Amino acid sequence: MSALAAGVRAGRSEAIARAITLLERGDPAARDLMRALRGGAGGAHRVGVTGPPGAGKSTLLGALALRLAATGQRIGVLAIDPSSPFTQGAVLGDRVRMAELDRCDNIYIRSMATRGLRGGLGPHVADAADVLDAAGFDWVFVESVGVGQVELDIRSIVDSTTVVLVPESGDQVQAIKAGLMEIADLYVVNKCDREGGSAMVAAVLSSAALQHHPDPGWMPEVLGASAGGNGQGIDEVLARLQEHRAWLQLDGRLAARRRSGMRARIAGLAQRRAAERMRASVDGAALEAAAGRVLDGADSVEDIVQGWLAGWPPANGASA
Ligand SMILES: Nc1nc2c(ncn2[C@@H]2O[C@H](COP(=O)(O)OP(=O)(O)OP(=O)(O)O)[C@@H](O)[C@H]2O)c(=O)[nH]1
Ligand SMILES: [Mg+2]
Numbered sequence: 001m002s003a004l005a006a007g008v009r010a011g012r013s014e015a016i017a018r019a020i021t022l023l024e025r026g027d028p029a030a031r032d033l034m035r036a037l038r039g040g041a042g043g044a045h046r047v048g049v050t051g052p053p054g055a056g057k058s059t060l061l062g063a064l065a066l067r068l069a070a071t072g073q074r075i076g077v078l079a080i081d082p083s084s085p086f087t088q089g090a091v092l093g094d095r096v097r098m099a100e101l102d103r104c105d106n107i108y109i110r111s112m113a114t115r116g117l118r119g120g121l122g123p124h125v126a127d128a129a130d131v132l133d134a135a136g137f138d139w140v141f142v143e144s145v146g147v148g149q150v151e152l153d154i155r156s157i158v159d160s161t162t163v164v165l166v167p168e169s170g171d172q173v174q175a176i177k178a179g180l181m182e183i184a185d186l187y188v189v190n191k192c193d194r195e196g197g198s199a200m201v202a203a204v205l206s207s208a209a210l211q212h213h214p215d216p217g218w219m220p221e222v223l224g225a226s227a228g229g230n231g232q233g234i235d236e237v238l239a240r241l242q243e244h245r246a247w248l249q250l251d252g253r254l255a256a257r258r259r260s261g262m263r264a265r266i267a268g269l270a271q272r273r274a275a276e277r278m279r280a281s282v283d284g285a286a287l288e289a290a291a292g293r294v295l296d297g298a299d300s301v302e303d304i305v306q307g308w309l310a311g312w313p314p315a316n317g318a319s320a
Contacts, residue, residue, distance in 0.1 A: 002033065004018060004036075009040060009134055011074070013108060015135075017110065019128075020110055020131060034127055034130065037134045041130045044076070044137045044138060044140045045138070046139075046140045046141075047160045048157070048160070048162065049141060049143045050161070050162070051145070051163050052169060052172060054166075055164045055191075056164060056191060059227040061141050061143055062227075063227050063231060063234045064141070064241075065077060065101060065107050066101065066104065067238055076137035077140075078111075078142045079143045080112050080142065080144040108132070110128070112124070121157075125142065126156075126157040129157055159245070159248055160244045160248075161184050161185050161186070163186075163188070165204065166194075167191060167195060167200045173204060185244050186237070187222040188223050189204065189223070189224050190226065191228070191229070192225060192229075193230065193232075198224065201222050201224050205222045215257070218247060221240055
C-alpha cells in the first residue's frame, strides 16, 4: 500500500487532505489511491445534507458535529461548494462556529469544488466520502446546495439524506409535491425562530412525498429547528439520524441501500467517461463532415453515430 493510502487509513489529516486534493484535480494518482483503499470503507454512517442556499445546512451540520464529537465520535465533513455565483455563504456557518469546530480534534472539515454535470455532484465527491470512511470516521457528512439532480446524486452516495428547508421555502415545497425531493429520509425546517416555521412544517407534512418514500417501512419525519438561533431541534435531528442509522442496520437494509447506490454511481461514472471519450474523439472536423453528409442526403444521423460506435473506441479520431 502506498504511503498516502497508509496515512489515510491511519486517519492522518494531512494524508486525507492530500488524497482529496488528488481527487479534486482528477490526478492520475487518485486512481491508484482508490485502488489501494478499496474494501476499506463501510464503517462510517454517511449523511447527506442538502437544501436551498443559505438554509442553514452548515450551521446545522456544525451543531450536529459538535454534539457527536462531545461523545468521543469522529466526524468528517465534506462541504461541496457550488460553482454557482449566488452562494456567498460561509463554508461552514459563521466564523465563530468555524473556529469552535476547528479546535475540535475529532472533526475534520473539507470544502470541495463541484465539477458535476448539470449541477450534479462530480464523481470525486463519492470518492472523497470513501476516503473519509477509510480514514475511520464514525460519521461522514456531505453538505451540498440544491434541489433535484443534486439530491438524487447525493442519495446514491450516502446512507441517510436530510433536506433542510426554511419557512420561506415555498418553491421547495412545490418541488416536494412534484416528487423531486421525495428521497429525503428526514426533513428539517430550520430558522423556526422566524415567522411561518410551523406552517412550513405542516406544509411538508401534508405533501404526498412522505408517503412515497422509496424505502417501505421508513416514514420520513419533518422536524422544526433553529440551528443558528437557540439550538432548538438539534437534539431531535440527531436522535432521528441515529434512529435511521439503527433502522438501516436491520434486515440487510443498509447493504441493499448501498448496493443500489453503488449501481447508480457506477452507471453514472460509466456514462460520464464514455461521454468524455466521445467528445475527445469526435472533433469539429468530423462533425462538420458528418453534418454535410446528412444535409446532402448522403447519410442519416443514426447511421453516422452507429458507425462511430462500431469502431469504438476510435484509435485516432472518428470520421463520418
Ligand atoms: N435566524 C436564523 N438564522 C440562521 C439559523 N441557522 C442559520 N442561520 C443563519 O443563516 C445564514 C446561512 O447559514 P449557513 O449555515 O451558512 O447556510 P447554508 O445552507 O450552509 O448556506 P450555503 O452553504 O451557502 O448554501 C447564516 O447567517 C446563519 O447564521 C437559524 O436557525 N435561524
Ligand atoms: Mg453551507
